[in-house]
Amino acid sequence: MSTEILANLSLAVQKGRAKDVEALIAQGLAEDFTAQQLLEDGLLTGMNLLGVRFKNNEVFVPEVLIAARALNKGTLLLKTQLVEEGVKPIGTVVIGTVQGDLHDIGKNLVRMMLEGSGFQVIDLGVDVAPETFVEAVREHKPQIVALSALLTTTMGSQRGVIEALEGAGLRGTVKVMIGGAPITEAYANEIGADAYTADAASAAQMAKSLVAA
Amino acid sequence: MSNKQAALDVIHRRSTGAGVFWSGRPAHDTIPLYAKEWGIAPTAEAIYETLQDDCRYIPIGGYRHPEGLAEWNPGWGMERNRSLGAAGCFAEAETMAELGNYPWPDAAYYDFSETYAAIARQSDKLVFSGPWCTLLTTLTNHFGMQNYFMMLYDNPALIEAVTERFTDYYVSVIHKFYSGAPTGEVLFIGIDLGTQRDLFLSAEQFRRFLLPSIRRLIAAGKQCGKQVMMHSCGSIYRIIPDLIDAGVDILHPLQAQAAGMAAAELAQYKNDIAFCGGIDAQSFIVNATPAQVADEVQRVYGLLGPNIIISPSHEEVLPNVPAANMLAMASAAKALR
Structure with missing residues (x-):
């Protein structure tokens, strides 16, 4: 059992080579690696390394997208084995772009980075009403709610979601993360969010620290 | 009073110091707020007059397809999700041949008579006009944003072919528009390339997939005797030298x-290009006092002037920008020397 496979799997994710991922997963399973090893030490390691490079502006949106596709290919191939091994996500995140805002590329990048860090992500899409977030929290019982807004005119809806969670008595059950081009740390503090991050990779790191706390 | 000559001097980078101002365009919901505050008619033009704008942006109009089709139809033959990144009708294509049924736009369907008339009414202003040529957005709409970016790797030949086809069209519109008159002084094109942190795609990918088309658009504008102003939201510092080299004037x-x-970082280019914008609209003019806005106008002008049109850093002025701050920006710009 050579750990070279894990390194190659990580590299294949970073390069966005879904076909290589497929072949390496098959090879790894044939060599008796566990699905958890292939997932955590191969696929997720690769996505995390790519996230660091994205944060450092060494790679760009296209590279993140093809890496996320390769990651998804791998996790799909491992799905059955992961269930059999009892491997669970490190947490659940409900994510969405807030009401009035149709922008989704930033939100999608955060979703991909979260999945690449081992989270289960419930993506509510764009233009999501506060009550929809509340319903999703009731249904999925996430540890984190992540709210995206690209416009100065829609960032106020992030406050609306927090108020809706408070009104529903659910605020204490979740951490709220916010992000988007006009968002700042000061604004996060003002509206009572638990965390703000400036980029998708930092969001995933923050989410890990929030569920570990 | 507007000062067209001073504005012309700025765009030709020969200003000796007169302040020039463009307020951008008030969003639909902004107009009644400003009109009420200032006691003026609820029209964009009344706002421009109140602010003594030196410039006008008059987008082209008059695309009249015989069957009533829009110029672009990214949801052709499909149900398209309304998110901005949703997959479009080119999402599944592998070759240009598969796109044969798409209703490609045709410059022949344009009737610019109303645009020309609107420009004629602004003869004492510096007028930006022409097709917006929003190339990257048009591409991402038709493929879907995520699909487009992945296809740079998966099927670059198709991306290049579609980009070429779209560019052919935009160039034909530019030539048709400028074959009539009056057309204003500036071809204003808008290709959003940046995010808050950096480019969407690498500078190398930009140079391969987009810059050749941008060069063609600029060349078409220059052939028609126009200065070319290029808009891009976001962080594009990596490619500003490319844009200067391609012929962008503003x-x-x-x-x-x-x-x-x-502004301090852009100042290195002040001898190579004119500027329009620079007064932060993401949060500053939303939250600042009028006095702070006036100070910021002077600071930005000090760094980037004299060849700058003072303007918000986003052309659409949203309703959360206080009217007093727009007045302060205009007054401070006019006072510049």
Whole structure:
């Protein structure tokens, strides 16, 4: 059992080579690696390394997208084995772009980075009403709610979601993360969010620290 | 009073110091707020007059397809999700041949008579006009944003072919528009390339997939005797030298909070290009006092002037920008020497 496979799997994710991922997963399973090893030490390691490079502006949106596709290919191939091994996500995140805002590329990048860090992500899409977030929290019982807004005119809806969670008595059950081009740390503090991050990779790191706390 | 000559001097980078101002365009919901505050008619033009704008942006109109089709139809033959990144009708294509049924736009369907008439009414202003040529957005709409970016790797030949086809069309519209009159002084094109942190795609990918088309658009404008102003939101500092080399005369809107786009960082290019914008609209003019706005106008002008049109860093003025701050920006710009 050579750990070279894990390194190659990580590299294949970073390069966005879904076909290589497929072949390496098959090879790894044939060599008796566990699905958890292939997932955590191969696929997720690769996505995390790519996230660091994205944060450092060494790679760009296209590279993140093809890496996320390769990651998804791998996790799909491992799905059955992961269930059999009892491997669970490190947490659940409900994510969405807030009401009035149709922008989704930033939100999608955060979703991909979260999945690449081992989270289960419930993506509510764009233009999501506060009550929809509340319903999703009731249904999925996430540890984190992540709210995206690209416009100065829609960032106020992030406050609306927090108020809706408070009104529903659910605020204490979740951490709220916010992000988007006009968002700042000061604004996060003002509206009572638990965390703000400036980029998708930092969001995933923050989410890990929030569920570990 | 507007000062067209001073504005012309700025765009030709020969200004000796007169302040020039463009307020951008008030969003639909902004107009009644400003009108009420200032006691003027609820029209964009009344706002421009109140602010003594030196410039007008008059987008082209008059696309009249015989069957009533829009110029672009990214949801052709499909149900398209309304998110901005949703997959479009080119999402599944592998070759140009598969796109044969798409209703490609045709410049022949344009009737610019109303645009020409609107420009004629602004003869004492510096007028930006022409097709917006929003190339990257048009591409991402038709493929879907995520699909487009992945296809740079998966099927670059198709991306290049579609980009070429779209560019052919935009160039034909430019030539048709400028074959009539009056057309204003500036071809204003808008290709959003940046995020808050950096480019969407690498500078190398930009140079391969988009820059050749941008060069063609600029060349078409120059052939028609126009100065070319290029808009891109976001952080585009990596490619400003490419844009200067491609012939961009004026860079807009200088999104001040985006990485590498602060006035102090852009000042290195002040001898190579004129500017339009630079007064932060993401948060500054939303929250500042009028006195702070006036100070910021002077600071930005000191760094980037004299060849700058003072303007918000986003052309659409949203309703959360206080009317008093727009007045302060206009007054401070007019006072510049």
